[in-house]
Amino acid sequence: MQYSLYVHLALALAIFLLAKISVLPDIIKIFFLWYWLDMDSQANSLLAVMRTRTLPEPQILDLYSKLKGDIKHRAVPENAISPVFELIRFALDAPNYLDAGLSMLSHLIKRLQGQHQDSLLDSQAQRLIPILVDRLASAKEGHRSRTRQALVALCSVSSTVFMMTVNLLADVTFRSDNPRAKEEAMQWILSVSYQVRF
Numbered sequence: 001m002q003y004s005l006y007v008h009l010a011l012a013l014a015i016f017l018l019a020k021i022s023v024l025p026d027i028i029k030i031f032f033l034w035y036w037l038d039m040d041s042q043a044n045s046l047l048a049v050m051r052t053r054t055l056p057e058p059q060i061l062d063l064y065s066k067l068k069g070d071i072k073h074r075a076v077p078e079n080a081i082s083p084v085f086e087l088i089r090f091a092l093d094a095p096n097y098l099d100a101g102l103s104m105l106s107h108l109i110k111r112l113q114g115q116h117q118d119s120l121l122d123s124q125a126q127r128l129i130p131i132l133v134d135r136l137a138s139a140k141e142g143h144r145s146r147t148r149q150a151l152v153a154l155c156s157v158s159s160t161v162f163m164m165t166v167n168l169l170a171d172v173t174f175r176s177d178n179p180r181a182k183e184e185a186m187q188w189i190l191s192v193s194y195q196v197r198f
Contacts, residue, residue, distance in 0.1 A: 039070050043083035050090045057096055064091065064100040072107045075115060084108060085124040092131045098138075102146040109153045118157055125154045125161045133168045136188070137181035144180075148188055155192065166192075 046063050049055050055063075067084070076084065088108070091101025105128075112121045132154070135147040155162040169185040176182050 038077070038080075039067070039074065040077055040080040040083065042067055042070065043080050043087060047083050047087055047090075050087065061097065061100055064097065064104060068100070068104045068107055071104065071111050076108065076111050076117075078117070078120070081112070081117070081120050081124065085128065089128060089131060092128075092135060098135070098143055099146075102143070102150055105150050106146075106153065109150070109157075113157070121154075122158045122161060125157055126164060129154065129161065129165050130168060133165070133172060133185070136169075136172070136184040137176075137178045139180075144184055148184070151188065152192060 042063075046060075046067060049060060049063065053060075064087070067087070071084070084104070085108075088101045088105050091097035091104070109121065112118070129151070132147050132151050136144055136151075138144050138147065151165055155165050166189060169189050172181050172185040173189070176185070
């Protein structure tokens with residue numbers, strides 16, 4: 001048993017050293033680091049990949065999926081919350097990653113509420129709400145539906161987030177030129193009072 005541990009550690013050290021001197025391709029480095037790092041480091045490495053777009057889209061989606069799985073099954077450390085929300089904002093701004101971002105957001109909201117991190121969730125939600133309101137004008141019904149669900153979940157966090165969302169949606173209702181956005185905003189405002197409870 002102890003022998004296999006030493007072999008495992010030696011192999012890990014050898015791969016790490018090879019990755020440090022850039023002998024291995026970037027993709028192997030990312031997946032190797034992903035296996036060994038904690039959630040904070042995973043989020044930061046995926047954030048670096050999203051900023052540079054050095055990996056192909058399917059591999060980025062796979063990294064999003066793995067991080068979402070960690071969020072679903074493990075406690076999210078406080079120092080990982082901010083990078084994870086930034087990843088969600090990146091995903092919500094890119095149509096190819098919108099599903100991954102909405103799915104990760106759903107799991108993150110549940111996890112942070114379970115960890116009683118409402119104050120951190122509240123502060124991050126206030127920066128996320130305007131992006132979600134913009135996504136209500138998406139051409140795909142599935143995206144609009146999941147965005148509505150995310151808005152309802154975020155609005156249940158605090159009255160501040162709820163009022164901010166209602167104000168933004170009222171603004172969209174009265175000022176937007178997009179008929180789909182107007183309709184979605186109006187329907188959300190009308191139905192949300194039955195779904196959100198403080």
